[in-house]
Amino acid sequence: DAGVTQSPTHLIKTRGQQVTLRCSPKSGHDTVSWYQQALGQGPQFIFQYYEEEERQRGNFPDRFSGHQFPNYSSELNVNALLLGDSALYLCASSRTANQPQHFGDGTRLSIL
Amino acid sequence: AQSVSQHNHHVILSEAASLELGCNYSYGGTVNLFWYVQYPGQHLQLLLKYFSGDPLVKGIKGFEAEFIKSKFSFNLRKPSVQWSDTAEYFCAAYNNAGNMLTFGGGTRLMVKP
Numbered sequence: 620d621a622g623v624t625q626s627p628t629h630l631i632k633t634r635g636q637q638v639t640l641r642c643s644p645k646s647g648h649d650t651v652s653w654y655q656q657a658l659g660q661g662p663q664f665i666f667q668y669y670e671e672e673e674r675q676r677g678n679f680p681d682r683f684s685g686h687q688f689p690n691y692s693s694e695l696n697v698n699a700l701l702l703g704d705s706a707l708y709l710c711a712s713s714r715t716a717n718q719p720q721h722f723g724d725g726t727r728l729s730i731l
Numbered sequence: 732a733q734s735v736s737q738h739n740h741h742v743i744l745s746e747a748a749s750l751e752l753g754c755n756y757s758y759g760g761t762v763n764l765f766w767y768v769q770y771p772g773q774h775l776q777l778l779l780k781y782f783s784g785d786p787l788v789k790g791i792k793g794f795e796a797e798f799i800k801s802k803f804s805f806n807l808r809k810p811s812v813q814w815s816d817t818a819e820y821f822c823a824a825y826n827n828a829g830n831m832l833t834f835g836g837g838t839r840l841m842v843k844p
Contacts, residue, residue: 622774623774654834660836660837661735661737661821661823661835661836661837662775662821662834663834664832664833664834667830667831675830675831677831709774709775716825716830717763717825717827717830719765719777719780720832721777722774722775722776723774724773724774725774
């Protein structure tokens with residue numbers, strides 16, 4: 620039973636570029652959430668997708684956008700990258716919004 | 732806005748010592764509470780959860796946590812730690828009204844053999 624898978628594992632970009640991160644949820648899960656984890660901090664909620672719509676959003680600018688596909692997989696897009704966007708980006712899935720979330724290994728994004 | 736705070740950033744213990752990690756949350760409504768663990772090189776894993784009922788919940792690997800509503804606390808405990816418990820521990824709260832999981836800053840635990 621595959622868990623949450625994320626791609627790529629590492630990514631290096633320069634300021635001003637755009638990036639797309641991908642996530643496949645655990646089998647049987649329909650809700651996908653994205654988090655940003657800066658070094659030495661806890662994960663910060665970016666947004667959650669359910670039924671292909673953004674259901675809730677954390678305190679992140681519009682440069683952060685997402686999408687959920689009919690097969691429940693999801694993408695996180697970040698435009699106009701800033702140095703401060705360097706972080707580990709985590710995807711998590713769950714059966715419903717308030718059930719325990721299962722996390723992927725994350726994508727390490729470095730901005731030069 | 733909901734927030735979760737963890738009192739200890741770093742904890743160092745010897746094997747067989749008892750562990751208690753503090754966690755407080757700010758939201759006054761209905762919350763679901765979680766403790767997650769991240770072992771070195773691995774992804775976040777669920778240790779235990781509290782939704783309702785018995786405020787003392789037991790999780791995997793001998794961990795337990797007590798929900799004290801009056802104190803807005805959900806402290807994690809283990810009577811006797813092992814070297815393999817070395818990891819980072821995160822407390823998290825899910826606000827059913829906001830559909831958002833909020834994490835604390837984490838506690839890095841090192842257990843000396």
